[in-house]
Amino acid sequence: MPPQCVKLTPKLVQMAASGDSEHMPSGRVHLRIEAALLFVWTAVGGWLLAGRLVRPEAVVAFVLAYAFSMILLSPDLDLARSRASKRWGAARVLWMPYALLFKHRGRSHHPILGALTRILYLLLVGGLLWALVVGLLGARIPLWLPTGDVLAAIFGGLYMPNLTHILADRLVSARRARRKLWSEAKRAKKRL
């Protein structure tokens, strides 16, 4: 397979300088971890459903929101070129302003604010497109407002893969920092 050509952008230079790309799990690894956990969460949903603790609509909403977030709402959308932005195809241009606004692994990778920035950004872009379609074409698109439990399930589904991504990033970078510290201590001991 030919090596992939990567255009050097200021962000890539910044990542290379900090050794970031080596420190973090790749987009594919993130996707695998999150997909594996989707099976676990779906099993939990099935168990709650069997105990009549949740409605089927809430479980379906959670699974769909999770899959959407896992594939299309990755924290790595803060990079202009990433596996996450590629998944948007031609529509990845919609995420260019987001990548310009948010520094890689900054607020976009915050456990609470990170997913919220992307949800709000998506609502803003979606709202603008909706207003454009309604205004220009006069088309009538019905607005659907979910009930409380379904809304909570949607938010849970949107947040969970993001939290998994951030946790994986942090675990890997903590492990590397520990290894670096360990090898530095070993080198210092040799010098003594």
Ligand SMILES: [Zn+2]
């Ligand atoms: Zn990341």
